[in-house]
Amino acid sequence: MRSVYMAELEELNKKMISMGMLCENSVAKAAQSLVGLDRDLAAEVVAKREEINREEREIENFCIRLLLTQQPVARDLRMISSALKMVTDMERIGDQSTDIADVVRASSLQKIPEGLNFREMAESVIHMVTKSIDAFVNQDAVVADAIISYDDVVDSYFDSIKGKLVGLLKNDKSDTTDMLDLLMIAKYFERTGDHAVNIANWVIFSVTGENRGVQGK
Amino acid sequence: MSTILDVEKLNLWYGDHHALKDINVEIPKNRITALIGPSGCGKSTFLKTLNRMNDLVAGVKIEGDVLYNGQNIYDPSVDVTWIRKQIGMVFQKANPFPMSIYDNIAYGPRTHGIRSRVRLDEIVERTLRDAAIWEEVKDRLKKPALGLSGGQQQRLCIARALAVEPDILLMDESTSALDPISTGKIEELAQQLKEKYTVVMVTHNMQQAARISDECAFFLLGELVEFSATDKMFSTPTDKRTEDYITGRFG
Amino acid sequence: MTETTASAGKLKKTAGTQATLENGVHAVFLLCGVLAIGFVLCISVYLIIAGIPAIHKIGFIKFITGTKWMPTATTTEPSFGILPFILTSIYGTAGAMAIGIPVGLLTALFLTKAAPKRLSSVIRSAVELLAGIPSVVYGLVGMIVLVPLIAKLFRISSGATLFAAILVLSIMVLPSIINVSATALDAVPQEYESASLALGATKTETYFRVSLPAAKSGVAASIVLGIGRAIGEAMAIIMVSGNVANMPGLLKSVRFMTTAIASEMSYAAVGSLQREALFSIGLILFLFIMMINAILNLMIKRKKV
Numbered sequence A: 001m002r003s004v005y006m007a008e009l010e011e012l013n014k015k016m017i018s019m020g021m022l023c024e025n026s027v028a029k030a031a032q033s034l035v036g037l038d039r040d041l042a043a044e045v046v047a048k049r050e051e052i053n054r055e056e057r058e059i060e061n062f063c064i065r066l067l068l069t070q071q072p073v074a075r076d077l078r079m080i081s082s083a084l085k086m087v088t089d090m091e092r093i094g095d096q097s098t099d100i101a102d103v104v105r106a107s108s109l110q111k112i113p114e115g116l117n118f119r120e121m122a123e124s125v126i127h128m129v130t131k132s133i134d135a136f137v138n139q140d141a142v143v144a145d146a147i148i149s150y151d152d153v154v155d156s157y158f159d160s161i162k163g164k165l166v167g168l169l170k171n172d173k174s175d176t177t178d179m180l181d182l183l184m185i186a187k188y189f190e191r192t193g194d195h196a197v198n199i200a201n202w203v204i205f206s207v208t209g210e211n212r213g214v215q216g217k
Numbered sequence B: 001m002s003t004i005l006d007v008e009k010l011n012l013w014y015g016d017h018h019a020l021k022d023i024n025v026e027i028p029k030n031r032i033t034a035l036i037g038p039s040g041c042g043k044s045t046f047l048k049t050l051n052r053m054n055d056l057v058a059g060v061k062i063e064g065d066v067l068y069n070g071q072n073i074y075d076p077s078v079d080v081t082w083i084r085k086q087i088g089m090v091f092q093k094a095n096p097f098p099m100s101i102y103d104n105i106a107y108g109p110r111t112h113g114i115r116s117r118v119r120l121d122e123i124v125e126r127t128l129r130d131a132a133i134w135e136e137v138k139d140r141l142k143k144p145a146l147g148l149s150g151g152q153q154q155r156l157c158i159a160r161a162l163a164v165e166p167d168i169l170l171m172d173e174s175t176s177a178l179d180p181i182s183t184g185k186i187e188e189l190a191q192q193l194k195e196k197y198t199v200v201m202v203t204h205n206m207q208q209a210a211r212i213s214d215e216c217a218f219f220l221l222g223e224l225v226e227f228s229a230t231d232k233m234f235s236t237p238t239d240k241r242t243e244d245y246i247t248g249r250f251g
Numbered sequence C: 001m002t003e004t005t006a007s008a009g010k011l012k013k014t015a016g017t018q019a020t021l022e023n024g025v026h027a028v029f030l031l032c033g034v035l036a037i038g039f040v041l042c043i044s045v046y047l048i049i050a051g052i053p054a055i056h057k058i059g060f061i062k063f064i065t066g067t068k069w070m071p072t073a074t075t076t077e078p079s080f081g082i083l084p085f086i087l088t089s090i091y092g093t094a095g096a097m098a099i100g101i102p103v104g105l106l107t108a109l110f111l112t113k114a115a116p117k118r119l120s121s122v123i124r125s126a127v128e129l130l131a132g133i134p135s136v137v138y139g140l141v142g143m144i145v146l147v148p149l150i151a152k153l154f155r156i157s158s159g160a161t162l163f164a165a166i167l168v169l170s171i172m173v174l175p176s177i178i179n180v181s182a183t184a185l186d187a188v189p190q191e192y193e194s195a196s197l198a199l200g201a202t203k204t205e206t207y208f209r210v211s212l213p214a215a216k217s218g219v220a221a222s223i224v225l226g227i228g229r230a231i232g233e234a235m236a237i238i239m240v241s242g243n244v245a246n247m248p249g250l251l252k253s254v255r256f257m258t259t260a261i262a263s264e265m266s267y268a269a270v271g272s273l274q275r276e277a278l279f280s281i282g283l284i285l286f287l288f289i290m291m292i293n294a295i296l297n298l299m300i301k302r303k304k305v
Helices: A003-035 A039-070 A074-106 A118-138 A141-171 A176-208 B043-049 B080-086 B101-111 B117-130 B150-162 B180-193 B206-212 B230-235 B240-246 C002-058 C060-065 C083-114 C117-132 C135-154 C162-186 C190-198 C203-214 C216-232 C257-265 C273-304
Strands: B003-014 B017-028 B032-036 B060-068 B087-090 B168-172 B198-202 B215-220 B223-229
Touching: A003 A039, A003 A074, A003 A118, A003 A176, A039 A074, A074 A176, A074 B230, A074 B240, A118 A141, A118 A176, A141 A176, B003 B043, B003 B198, B017 B043, B017 B198, B017 B215, B017 B223, B032 B043, B032 B206, B043 B168, B043 B198, B043 B215, B080 B087, B087 B150, B101 B117, B101 B150, B101 C203, B117 B150, B150 B168, B150 B180, B150 C190, B180 B198, B180 B206, B206 B230, B215 B230, B215 B240, B223 B230, B223 B240, B230 B240, C002 C060, C002 C273, C060 C083, C060 C273, C083 C117, C083 C162, C083 C203, C083 C216, C083 C257, C083 C273, C117 C162, C135 C162, C162 C216, C190 C203, C203 C216, C216 C257, C216 C273, C257 C273
Parallel strands: B032 B198, B032 B215, B087 B168, B168 B198
Antiparallel strands: B003 B017, B003 B060, B215 B223
16 A cells, blocks of 8 residues: 555545635635625735645646656546646636636625626526535546536526627616626626536546547637 | 457366366457456456466366457467467566567567577567557667566557467466556556557456556456456446455355 | 672682583583594505505516506416406596596586576476485396496496496486586576676576676586595496406406405405405505595695685
8 A cells, every 4th residue: 555645645635625625715706896896805806816826836836746656547637637637727717706706896886787697697607616625525527527518598698688788788888898898797707607617528538538638718 | 349369168187176267268369357356256267278388287176268360279289489489478477588578579679580680680679669668678689688677668568469470469467566657658568559569458457457457357256257348347246246346245 | 698608609600611511512522523533544554554565565667667567477477467457447537537527517607507497406306316326226227227238338348338338427416516516506606697687698608608708616626526436436337347457458358446345355365465465556546636635625625815
């Protein structure tokens, strides 16, 4: 039994969980700051960015060292190499949340117009991020598969919001800058969903060895 | 990819101990096949059944067929010395004879009737070149082989085995007693050799198996648990026992 | 504090007694070693002192090359040529080795390589028994069985000949050759034999082309051992060789260097040239054996290197 090696694999798991939670919280807070138009909360999200980046570098170095010292094969090799790829997507999720928070802070928006279901979209995205990280923790390819399909839901929310925003812009009753801000926020949420899908794909690779290819960034 | 050795229902007992249980495998031609597994799993025993070196062990009983190019090597009418000429072996510890380098290489051909000095010279040079050691020893062919370093001696043993022109080369943990540089040279040699020969190697170094073999067979407690392409075995093994072994989860 | 000084004191005392004991034991070892050297020196010196006078009086060349040994001749000048004895010892030893080496080596090969375990241990015990049989018993059996047989076979009056001596000697050297060669063959690493077999050689080819050559220094040592035994044997051959101071012939009665000394010493007059000459034969024999031992040592040293 390679007890040092087993302990290090455990450690990697823990680090991934911890970073996963950081990202989940970022998305949740960014969504909350939008819905409540809470600019202080948005500032908190921005402040967390550095920590997420640091964790990404730490996990990358840890994985590379594991590859060097333990020469993993089979299941372990897949797990470690997919962890390397997943932290990139997790860091991007952190970035998207920061971008959302930045827009919220800088925006002059006072109220989110009726009919724009940002709350539902945000909840879906948070659900996807949470579940993708759960799938990794439990090495559950079934859950991962479900997330990949669920992305359609998020995409349709985005299309609906975009359509309504176009309508509002045409009406000329609202502030164009604010509308564009909202469009960007919606896009950031949609991109977050895509990154969650990437994470799910890497989970499937880790569990089954099937490399389905990931969506572009 | 054709098969050069077809093993069917091979069973082996050392006295009462059932050392090989119902082995069925096809060894492909011109490839490197690695045999891996924990100590005592039967991989070396299996290797030695391929050139009937197990016949020399007292109290051994062998059932089953090993077909070499379609012919069963265990058929009583087969000349075992001819089998061993066609299927050569390199051992774990280099074992050159206490003779000159030249005589070591010439031993095999002389055994099989080649006496002409010219032919022997040609064989000696050719096999020492094939074993990537000609440049190092060409000026001291008459010196004792035991004066060479460990890595050189092992390459000499490979050349000696090649001198009888086998089809298959069996390597029984041939690099486990060598330093990394000598090991590297022999690994490279094995990869060149597979163009003309077939290599079957036992190794307990899994990185080595992953590095140079094309096919891999995992043995456990006398059974052949899994046999597949090396890439596949080391990325997505089929049997849990295989995965547990190669990831080091049982000890 | 007192405890440590007390225990330190005890330590010193035990160290002291230990040192004395060590030195004492070493002294005993030294004494034994010196004694052994002393014995050899004494014998050598005595032989030289005893043997030189006769050689001096007779003349070395005449002594060594003279073909007639008649020390008690009264009608003619007594002659002291010991060439017959020297040649007989040489021929007898050579003959014994000519039979003993092939038989011994093949037996050793059989024992170590080819024989099944049980047969091998039976043969080994038999060989050990052979080694333990006293020379006089060999002589007895030779006298009772071999000598009449030879007489009948070759239709000569007496079977007590060089031939009989050679036969007896060859049986006597067999245990030495077999045991030492077998040990040397056992010591040949099995890897050499595996390598040879894996190249497609048969077992026989392997034994003769790999095992024997690899064991050659051990085999050579066994041969030298056998020679030493043969040349020094007296008791057995005195009973079968006929004891006549002839120039050697296979079916002639002969006398060896050893038997020459043994047979005449009892009645040679004290102070006579004959007695002194017998000592000289002893000296020459001793020189032969020294030479053989020197060769043996050289071979063993080479083997160690």
